[in-house]
Amino acid sequence: MKNFFKIIALIFLVLSVSSCTSISRGITEAIINQEDVDNRKCEIKGSPFYGVNKNLEKQKIDGKKTKILMVHGVGDHIPGHSTKLSDNLMQELGMNVMQEKYKDITIMASKELDPLDDTKLPLANLRITRHLNKERNKEILFYEITWSPITIPEKELIAFDSSGEYSFKRAGLNQLMKEFFNENITDPMIYLGPKRDKIRSAVTQSICVMLSNDWADLNDGEEVTCNPFTMKVKKVKDDNLIFLTHSLGSRIAVDTAQFILEKALASKTAGNQQVVSILRNKTIPIYMLANQLPLLQVGQDNPKITNQINDYCKQDGTKYNDKLLEQLLIIAFTDPNDILSYAIPPKFAEKSLDSRLCPKVLNVNLNVAKVTSIPGLGTVANPADAHNNYEADERVLKIIANGIGTDSTDELVKSKCKWVEMISD
DSSP, X not given: OOOHHHHHHHHHHHHHHTTOHHHXXXXXXXXXXXXXXXXXXXXXXXXXXXXXXXXXXXXXXXXOOEEEEEEOOSSOOOTTTTHHHHHHHHHHHTOOEEOSSOEEEEEEOOTTTOTTOOOOOEEEEEEEEEEEOTTSOOEEEEEEEEOHHHHGGGGGGGGGGGSHHHHTTSOHHHHHHHHHHHHHTHHHHHHTTTTHHHHHHHHHHHHHHHHHOOGGGOOTTOEEOOOXXXXXXXXXXXXXXXXXXXXXXXXXXXXXXXXXXXXXXXXXXHHHHHHHHHHTTOEEEEEEETOOHHHHHTTSOOOSSOSOHHHHHSTTOTTGGGOSOSEEEXXXXXXXXXXXXXXXXXXXHHHHSOGGGOEEEEEEEEOSSOOEEETTTEEEOOHHHHHHGGGGOHHHHHHHHHOBSSTTOOHHHHHHOEEEEOOOO
């Protein structure tokens, strides 16, 4: 799983031992010959939308700041895990000036957000980097949360399986597969259990830090607890909030957004009611890489308010004044060859997302991993690459930066991707 060419080498070896050298030679030649051929597909279905660049252009007029929160998914992560993605995205956005030193914030346990947690222990790391354009009239604060410290201790229960006592008894390919499953498949199971509140608390506090502070307000090495229900109203109004998620992070981000909005709605304080009023006029985009929303909805209860999007989200709707957001814009990126990711079917938003969030879904189905044709065996793509290679895919970066179906859409996306505009009426 971790190394596609190990698998190919194994196939080559098996065929060689079987005296099928001519076939194995054909396989090798087929792989080599296809290395320079970009046969990856790209299809986009949904309504037109502007990307991050639109927010940046507005900054020159209204001065609002753009803040991006990256929420990682399955697997064990350490701070800095999103550096490649953020560097490539900033390059695409023309944000080529960077503050020399980043700031690491430690998110602590909060009994206010997780009543069962009175440990006062660290939950997650929040790393903030500051990016500017050469003219210094555009600014992005990039927030990267690392919540793996919550789940890593839970995985110790099966850590023995990777020890020499067990691993040496397995075939090489099977060991690679077992390592992949032990490290990645366990995280969704942990999230759907009691640790969900801790992870949600960590992301909730990260959003709170993001909306309550600017760069100058943050201190490197600081330990914080941040209650989003005491946020500064002006920050919520003035900042453009964007989510960027990977795999399990998609589910976490949606759950956390709903948690914050419902808690704010239930509060009767003037400040929270003002926050709710501001958010009702805000569109929040979530760019989901290797999205897992449908997978993690299996076996879970649907929200209490569903199948009423028109009532809450259309201006002539009977419940328009009770919506929680202007729009939750979900741009779901999925490689069909990723065994851990799923596209979002048309009716999912109606049935499985809270109607008050006014969810709008756009699916980007594309191959981020190359598909190779092997004579006699059919086509194959590395599942690990299909799950992780979004950060270096030019089409993905340009869609995030410039959207689709508008005058800002990049020419490469127009030429490499098929766009099908979807309408609701």
